[in-house]
Amino acid sequence: MLWVVEVEDLYKVYPGDIRALNGVSFRVSRGEIYSILGPNGAGKTTTMKIIATLLKPTSGSVRVSGIDVASNPSSVRRIIGYVPQDLSADDELTGFENVVLQARLYGLSKGDAARKAKELLEMVGLGDAANRLVRSYSGGMRRRLELAMGLVNDPELLILDEPTLGLDVQSRLALWDYIYRLKREGNLTILMTTHYMDEADRLSDRVAIIDRGRIVIEGPPNNLKSRIGGDIIMIKISSVSGDIAGKIASVEGVLGVDLVEGNLRIKVRSAEQAMAKLLGVLGSINGQIEGISITKPTLDQVFIEYTGRMFRDEEPGDFRRQMMVWRRRR
Template identity: 50%
Template sequence: MIVTEGLVKTFGKLVAVDGVSFTVNDGELFGFLGPNGAGKTTTINILTTLMRPTSGRALVGGYDVVSEAEKVRRIVGLVPQDITVDDDLTGWENLMLQAGLYHIPRSEARRRAAEVLELVGLSDAAGRRVETYSGGMRKRLELAAGLLHDPEILFLDEPTLGLDVQTRAAIWEYITRLRRELGMTVFLTTHYMDEADSLCERVAIIDRGKIRALGTPSDLKASLGGSIIDLEIVNGGSADVMSILGRVDAVRRVSLADGVYRLSVDNGEEGLPAILENLLRSGVRVSRVVMRKPTLDEVFLEYTGRKLRDETGSWEEAFRQRMIVRRMRT
């Protein structure tokens, strides 16, 4: 289990994490969603003891991340956003190096390395240098390294960022399998809403260091209403149309972007006739109507005011993250 209570992390005047509180249950796959600079990686760094919080408290597996940091490190695995495996070594040599950093006895290290390589589908490539691996293979080796010491809790920071659809699906097949076979708790950050929606049991949305929403994907989508209706209008000023739509009882909220009026309603099938009737009565002609269920992308937009976009980060940030991970392993 992971428990955070009023977690705060500041860098000078910058508040990166601002009073964050949440609980992750044993065996849960928990999604942590946020735009660039929201506080996701900083939170992971605190929970994996790479950083100390400025204030607040965090327990991982029942251990305090500050006063019992060494115990936390023994039970967590971390797959960072940036690749940290050594290109000059083989896949097997990378895992043996990792085992040494965790002081795993050689015989056990060999057994575990064989197991995790099989789990991520890299047994046949174990003897090849990592420089010959594809991007997806490197990610899978990074996952194997995070699993080598048999952690109870696995932290995945953007594990599929930049991968093609097929490789993303393969990575998630491995993660789903290890959860099923090992009962592992997984804490995930991702930019892919389809991943979070289909895989996570609960998600938290963080923006500007604060938790904006927390719940199951279904509950969060339901918070926007049962249906989303997109309307395109032939005539009528936007202010007039917004005013007309705002007076319809069925409409919970309405927005306008790129010429499309987006309405949240509790029941689209019941509410749409009233919406169209009010517009037609006011002389407003509708050229296109699309009705659908809300998406997690729209939940994110609702709570943060912006769309989730891919973040690649600067090379300075990538280098800093790589160095901090390597310091943890020594």
């Protein structure tokens, strides 16, 4: 298999023995969307900056299309597009001028840069706003402009660091329409970071979950969720006695019980079959039940399974519903 990205045993340690990355390894194949998921501060942006040649690792190696980023960064920059988390476009220039400037930095002639800018702005739906100052753009328009700027060199690899951060639901769906169009038409390889689990679940070919500078698990989203199996019952209870986990574990159909930040997380073969018996057990102990939720396994649950704690940057439910509609439309 031809790997577009190869990351091997990557470490980044700052003064004071602050470990941003602690042995990260993964590979990305040509034409896939590979997402690195994790909460803020997990090491996502550090990883992206190293791959994009913007930050040097403490140790380890990174290759893009076989080119080592440490020994030949200029060659790597010619074949990647990088869309950073922080917006980089100049507010005092028009959208067209920003893309032309970026293209000129990659060595395109004035005429070729203008043609490329027009093509890309039309592609991301900014053709009508090309001659407006960027300061007048909405958040969604700015993100689309950043995407256009990241594509001026026709990259083999597009690196997207939190590409939909701060966007409303409709703007995020629109942005992903453009990205999928690129993937379909150009066999583009996309490496992205996000803390939106639902987004990554529905958009990615493979995902890696990173926590505290380590990748704890990776694979196709459905495969990761299938490792958990069954249904997940989350019960919030006012007080938890020491023997409650043992009592629940003895209920027929219960596969496992964890206490996660004051919530009982119960894995069962079937929530419908187990619920009545579980409520019977819970009714016999001290403590008031404050809430019950039942879900199929999600990437949030995968995160809990492999880290033992809750994922803090959860995605609002309205985006989950919108994403289901978006996927059907594709």
